[in-house]
Amino acid sequence: MKMNRRQLGKSLAGTVAATLMGTTDDLKASVVPVLQHRVTASNGWEEVLPGIWKATLGQPEDITVISERLVPPKRDALKRMAQPKQPPIPPPTGTVTDRGTTVDLPLAAQEELYGFGLQFFSLKNRGKKRVMRVNADPHQDTGESHAPVPFYVTNHGYGILIDTARYATFYCGEARDKPEKTMAAVSSGDVATSTETLYSKVLEPSQSSRVLVEVPSASGVDVYLFAGPTMLEAVRRYNLFSGGGVVPPKWGLGFWYRVSGNLRQEAVTPLMKEFRARRIPCDVMGLEPGWQQHSYSCSFTWSQDRFPDPTTLIKEIKALDLHINLWEHAFTHPSSPLFPSLVKLSGDKGVWGGLVPDFGDPGTRQVFGDYHGKTFVDLGIDGFKLDECDNSDYTGCWSFPELSRFPSGADGEQMHSLFGLRYQAALWAQFKQRNRPTYSLVRSSGALAAPYPFVLYSDLYDHRQFVRALVNSGFSGLLWCPEVRDARSEEDLLRRLQTVVFSPLAMINGWYIANPPWKQMDRKKNNANDLARGWETLEAKCREIIGWRMQIVPYLQSAFERYAADGTPPFRALTLDWPDTPGLSGIDDAWMVGDRMLVAPLFADEAVRTLVLPPGDWHNFWTGARLVGGKELQILATETKIPVFVKTGSIMPLAPITNSVADPFSRQLSVKIYGDGSLPFELTENGAPLLSVHWKDGTVEVEANPVGGYSVADWSMAVS
Template sequence: MKYVPMVKKLTYVLIFFLFFDQASAQQSSWKEIYPGVWKLTVGNPEAISLLKAAGTEPNVEAIKKLPRTIFPLNQEDISTEVVDGKTYLRFPLDRGEAIYGLGLNFKTHNQRGRILDLHVDHYGGRDDGRTHAPVPFYVSSNGYGVLVDVARYITTYVGTGVRTDTKNPPVLRDRNTDKQWEALPYSDGIEMMASAKGLDIYVFEGPTPLKAVQRFNLFNGGGYLPPKWGLGFTQRVPTLYSDQDILKEVKEFEDHDFPLDFIGVEPGWHSMAYPCTFEWDQGRFPDPKGFIETLDEKGVKANLWMNPYVSPIGSLYPKVKPLSGTHTVWNGIVPDFTLPEVQSIFKEHFNTHHLDIGVSGYKIDEVDGFDRWLWPDVAKFPSGLSGEQMRQIYGLLVQKLTADWFKEKNQRTYGLVRASNAGGSTFPYVIYNDYYSHKDFITALINSGFIGMLWTPEVRSSGNAEDWLRRMQSVCFSPMAMLNAWADGTKPWSFPEVEDQVREVSYLRMQLLPYIYTAFAHYAFEGIPPFRPMQLEEGFYNIEEKEDGKLDATANPYAMAQLKEIKYQYMMGEYLLVAPMFAGETTRKVVLPPGKWYDFYTGELAGEGEVIEIEPGLDKIPLFVKDGGIIPMIPKRRQAPGKEEKLPLEIRHYGGKEATYNLYDDDGTSFDFEQGAHSWTSFKIVKHPKKGLQGTMSKPQKNKPFSYDRKVTWKFMTNSN
């Protein structure tokens, strides 16, 4: 018998496994699964992924309505490989190409030249990939998007590594003599690595960045349409407030004539929090049902804080313990929400104690990080998932679970969450955190528009009245107008010297509800972010390049502005440009896109395709409307309109251009709109040869919801007749 030495045996084994691993990298070809959406499967994808956890269905009909071109990348320049249980990806990157997205970043927009470790975590002050929504999706200034669907941490090199076999090597320079020497030479690729033996890649054509983002959002089911009350004002009360404390606070809002649509009830409503019982504290809330009913009589909804970790003293504990992970969080067990049995147990408990008595939504806390208090990556779960996989999808799982409960009751909800990921656009949640930089809040709000998320810059406290007002102005032009007083009990009127200005901007938000609600309808039906970056606006995404490789700011005056990052201004809806001010500032620059733009408050021309410097004063947040902009508004009111109300409607027009605006409406609370119970009413501005600009309104659709008087007031803000 011939014996093979042990060294040779090991060599044969290694060769076999290397061959097997390389074989697993043999990928399928790109397949167009929906119009303008291509999929490539690499290796052997895992049983769970981000999109599988989200469980949403694409809005195929809406995707079909988007313009078509061709596959936006050179397929030969895309490389994939599975080696040693890891998947390596490489995508091409042109000179001058800007890359946006890759998670909820707080300081930067253009991610080119950055290294990111996409990892669900509490944001720690650096744009390093560890964030509340590390969505592995990027959109290019060239007008396409790429999604990597895997429930793993993904290390991403965005134009930072130069391969020896590159087709486009950087210029070789001598640092001793060449002033143009670069520490970061030009790289023509984006490279990613995930610890998985396979994954799915999706490419979304544009042909513009906005169209690519739309296609991505619609692929995930579209954006969420909140109930009308969710777009009003919310106050989150101190953590140990009782039912009587909260009712007293509601009365104070009435006395101060301040808007209020829903109250955030913080951890003290639980019989134990950190971890949670999800059961009412009988001392502070002896009659939960009566409390909720009393709030409802005052037109106020209740939103309950929670984290999903089950306390040993709660009635859920013995039912869920065998179905939970190997590690605890604050002595609470971590339920495996991928298991149908766990989903059923939670559904029964939450319906009985919350939804059936009228609770309107949740604030889902602590599903993001930090590492030292969440379960470690060595944790295991009954479903077989690792701690790493569960970390990436846990926020998605809790959002889906709770959203489904309300959907089954045909009741829309709106709440807060600390972690999300790809596929989360259709969930009724806005991301928030404990970080408190006002400027970075605005950068995050802008970045959320790249990745199919909503982010809110909440108000908590301030050192002075100016900062307080500036923060309140920003939240009133965000997805959720929120004051979070859980720690210090602040009120909108905590700084009396600016109480009137705070009230005024909060009422302005209420007046704009028809406009904001329509913007969210476009998010739901068309995938257009209701709050979107300037880089998605026409004219901001084309960077022209000269033969010497330098950017041509003459061919595109926004090229340099794009590279410098327009971080503190954004679009709200179709026509409105928001440019927040920050404490200590008296002036600021605003980059106006191509075309004429007008001051929202006066209707005066502000500029045309240029950078302007403004000095707006303290009282108002700077707002600009594009030429032809139509803004529908209602009278000032404290709460969102009810189901049967009919409201006066003012239609404002700015500039001199003819225009059309389609106003959306439905019952404001249910999902009946998905079955056709909604309306689009057209408002047109046309220029009459003798009479100047004239407004016309289409007849409201028969047997469709329409919450406004049929006789509207037309207001031409710019003297152009």
């Protein structure tokens, strides 16, 4: 009799149950045996795409990350990459037990691991335990995150993806087998005399080790191997396997502002008109929960009291060259027009008195998505902020539990792992059907997310953790927004704002303050309209910083186009570009933007920061001053601008500062040349060239496609 994956899993569970169901006397007489058998990859590594291999251990589950994927790999781009002749590591082995499946993978001496999704607490992972559990409120370095990804890459130039929607646990090199031999003598030098000595003996990176992975409840698992030969090449291959990187619409790369959740319709347009009058650049305005009639859970209907005429509001906002983003979460209130259609398409547990849609079912995504398309997208809404689609059973226990069941066959654990991505897919489909771009926000994502036009955000708010998350995101095909809300000081506000303008999505989230933070940083006073004396001075500083974002939009466009074409993350850790430079392997507070810009933010609580520049010559982005790489810099807090450096030879395009990217003037670029101008600038759209800028014999040469409307108005040499 043949069994499918789900039937075999049930059979295995039944065997385990039968093994454990003995009489009390039986249990007293003997220890209950653990069902366990060793498994090896049935056919070793099997190449499934160029430079990508799969090994199967046991009988994998039906519901996994890859079985549920909705975007196909970019096969042509994968074919264009250098093709390795053989897998860089031997096939995995493992066991199937009553607990689930374990996977055993090699780890060489001095081999370091990076990745595992959106991580706030550390960059390097060797010697650590990583739990891929969806958790909106991670407060310790456990691996939990609202965007955990069971994928890691090593400095030996390959990546590993465990294809599971379970909360897999990775033991990154510290797990040891039991000793088998008796030692004749013990040296006194092996006695730990302090906790530091004791824990340093848990793992010696100079020794070879293993990565052990436990996948709970599963009777097997597929393991995917992504070859390099470098870390960056392995990450690129993973992103292309995911479907290639996203290219945001130009307006999505401008500046965003989310208004207070208590703001009424009559106050929204005047606030955004004030932005225009005071020359505060802005491209996207976001509405928070107050726009809905009922928001916890959601009605997905406009509040008749607070927003009585949304059609007029949308027209007014569009007339200001602004795009509109709506906050929501998926939990559906009984008053919602969607409720009757979703009753039989939802899980058996609710959240905040609402249904939990079964986004694992295509029919559910269609019903949910069609409503949004006809009700909001057709009205002119450009994107959504998908909140609380992660999991938080430690703070108020508001989310659905892991023991939930869904009509598609998923349990709560699997649904948490897939919920964020499937939710994104439901709404993204509506924009694709209408041939309209979107760039939206989401609070949970996962593996294979690179092509999705959604950027992660969080309700956590530590500046350093936000920066570390940004550095880590590039290992796993994720985008992260270190948003700005209020701040504890003027310096804190400015430093946070400087960070966010060099991130995938530049946003101030004023959801709990009535006025922009530069008017009053004290939350209570802000909401009481008790504005700070002389707030205009701080506003001017913020205006300047937001202007930087507008200037680098063409450069960001180019970086994202490359992300789509060849999988290169537009925001990434320095060690991805310089894996053989030891001084860069642990830097978690600086990152690359595109192929030539390095950002190293300052923090409000530090008097000085150090930075090791990568090898080669660099220039201060602001002054043009030349710097020699490979040396440690001391950057004082007295620096008013965020430290940004560009590779020598770079041609950097800078757009004029406009109120929005819709202004045609934003395409009349100026060009700054650092060093000898040997690194040209290229801007494409879907692979078609829009602008090419070269430096030759002391002259700037420009090729511009009229379709793009770009031109180079002037150029200058950076001071060397």
